[in-house]
Amino acid sequence: MRDIFIDLLRQKALKDPRIVLITGDLGFGVLDRYRAELPHQFINAGIAEQNMTGLATGLALEGYRVFTYSIGNFCSLRCLEQIRNDVCLHNANVKIISIGSGLGYGALGMSHHATEDVSILRALPNLRVYSPSDLSEVQVLIEALMSYEGPAYVRLGKVALDPNDVRTVAINGCNCWRKAHLNVPCILLTHGTTATLAQSVCEQIPFDCEVYTIPCIKPLPENALYTLLKGKRLIVTIEEHTLLGGFGSAIGEYLLDKGITVPLYRFGLPDQFITVGGTSDELRRLCGLEASNIVATIQRRFQQ
Amino acid sequence: MIQKDPVALSKKVRLHALAMIRDAKSSHIGSNFSIADILSVLYGKILNIDPKQPKKEDRDRFLLSKGHATAILYAILAECGFFPVHELKTFYQAGSLFLGHTNCKVYGIEFSTGSLGHALSVAAGIALAAQWRKKVFRTFVLLSDGECDEGSNWEAILFAAHHRLGNLTVIVDYNKIQSLDTIANTLALEPFRAKWEAFGWEVLECDGHNPEQLERCLKDGFKDKHHPHVLIAHTVKGKGVSFMENTVLWHYRSPQGEEYEAAKDELRYA
Known part of the structure; x- marks a missing residue:
């Protein structure tokens, strides 16, 4: 996803000399073409x-129009006060590009796991928070970022994207991944790297449901959500992020604020650091983020 | 360019700041007085700014990194015509833009600060933009000495030298006292000049309360166009009021009652 994002940014930057990409000394192999073609619109700021x-x-x-680039926590938590006091307070046109979202860096350890960033960054005034799931959403996201002069945080997973998988999406909307029937009782909401997991859950669950990705976590697409969620019997959120304050919490806040009384089941990472090795897939399974577990949990709770 | 006598200006703004801080029952009077002469020279003699066009493109940029000393900056801006002097009376009041730390919503303020160690990086970005676009304006940042404890400043100091930002000038308010104790007893900065030089900056030093020295250094004292500049201004915390000078106490203490009157008399008849 990051390669495609950077290539799209390169194409924009070739036409717009105001675009500047700043890396915190990361992006080996990813930023090479951008750097070669746009040396005067590129800075390596060092570590x-x-x-x-x-x-x-x-x-x-x-x-x-500035884009900062680094691994998850380095361009977010490490410089959180600069994001808050400098970027957000001054409504500066800075887009923070964070790569390796969630457990994407697997066995590199918790220092590289970006698992609290959504909770923390969505609390900052003026900052938009994006987490695209596929090529279509990345394409729409780039256009949204170009037409918005304020600050944004973009959470990019390491997942490889299928360039043929192009859907018609709107970045401020709720994007349907798999539509079953009208008026299905259950809806799965997700963002970023867990879209395929949500799709697997949807396929295995023994009743009709739909999967929607929400690439813009802040602000949430409130009007679209209202239509989508009202009258459902069950809402499920899935994310590769702590359950404390993340996307599932944002949906819960929205339901409370709107008085929508539908059961909400949230799936995400537990309130603990992951201090054992494994690929990102293995670590997700370790944390219960796998289709069979989510399906079984939903069935058990739904029957209660 | 505003032309004002720095001596008269510094006297006026010290009196304004004293009254503002008394009325607000706030602190940081020592930090304010420490930079009164530096700001008076900057705004009275150096900065290319126009209160009628505070956002004109070729203006010099000034960022106050030690945002807690903002009363004196608000007073300077008022005296330079950015807004009426009577607005200073709203300092700290409900709904006022005149906050206890530098607020960019106030006419003439370039950038909001408060937490230390932020403005130099931002100034480096502004100076880099000017370098890229071949603009001739200068960018100034005023740091406190205690603020040089912040690692973020040293990241920016490395960056500015690496990118040869000869249009960037830092002034350090070197009063040698920080929040709880002296610099020497807290995190020693010496050899301070040598540190800046080792990082690739052109360094000048002066008496931070001597308007002629400040003007000479800031106007054309720096000779190297390819390296960033730092003026280490040796100052006295609380300068201008004998019982406030060189004390940690007046970082926090608010001048009330007899202390206010005594301070006002000293400043008025200085």
């Missing part, structure tokens, strides 16, 4: 994310 983010703010205040 100094606080300065990278402040610097991005300064460039943005002077009219540049």
Whole structure:
């Protein structure tokens, strides 16, 4: 997903000299073409994310459209106060591109697991939070980022995308992955890397349901959600992120605020650090993020 | 360009800040007085700014990194015509834009600060943008000495030298006292000049309360166009009021009652 995103950004930057990409000394092999073709719109800020983010703010205040790039926590938590006080307070045109979302870096350990970023960043005023699931959403996202002059956080998974999988989507909407029937009783909502997992759950569950991806976590597509969620018998959220304050929490807040009384089952990561090795798939399974477990849990709770 | 006598200006703004901080029952008077002369020279003699066009493209940029010393900056802006002096009376009041830390919603303020160690990186970005676009404006940042504890500043110091930001000037308010104790007893900065030089900056030092020295250094004192500049301004915390000078206490204490009157008399008849 990151390769496609950076290539789309390169294409935009070739036409727009105001676009600047700043990396925190990461992106080996990923940023090479951008850097070769656009050396004057590229900065390696070194391993100094606080300065990278402040610097991005300064460039943005002077009219540049700045993208900072690094691994999950490095461009988010490491420089959180710079994002809050510099970027967000000043509504600076800085887009933070965070790669390896969730457990994407697997056995590299918890330092590289971006598993609390959505909770923390969606709390910041002025900051939009995006988590695309596939090529279609990335394509729409790039256009959305270009037409928006304020700050945004973009969470990109490491999953490889099928370039043929192009759907018609709207970035501020709820994007249907698999539509069963009208008026199905159950709806699965997800974002980012867990879209395929949600699809598997949908296929295995013994009653009709639909999967929707929500690529814009903040602001949520409230009007579309209202139509979608009202009258359902069960809402399920799935995310590769802590259950504390993430996407599932955002949906829960929305339901409470709108007075929609539908049972909500949230699936995500437990409130603990993952300190054992494994591929990202293995770690997801370890945390219960696998289709069989989610299906069994939904069935058990639904029957209660 | 605003032309004002820095000596008269610093006297006025010290009195304004004293009254503002008394009325607000707030703190940081020592930090404010420490930079009164630096700001008076900057705004009275150096910065290419126009209160009628505060966002004109070729203006010099000034960022106050030590945002807790904002009363004196608001006072300077008022005296320079950015807004009426009477607006200073709203400092700290409900609904006022004149917050206790520098607020960019106030006319003439370039950037909001408060948490230390932020403005230099932002200034480096502004200076880099000017370099890329071949703009001639200069970017100034005023740091406190205690603020040099922040690692983020040293990231920016590395960056500015690497990118040869000769249009960036840092002024350090080197009063040698920080929040709880002296710099020397907290995190020693010495050899301070050598640190900046080792990081690739052109360094000047001056008496931070001497307007002629400040003006000379800031106007054309720096000779190297390919390296960033730092002026280490040796200052006295609380400068101008004898019982406030060189004390940690007046980082926090608010001037009330007799202390206010005594301070006002010293400033008025100085």
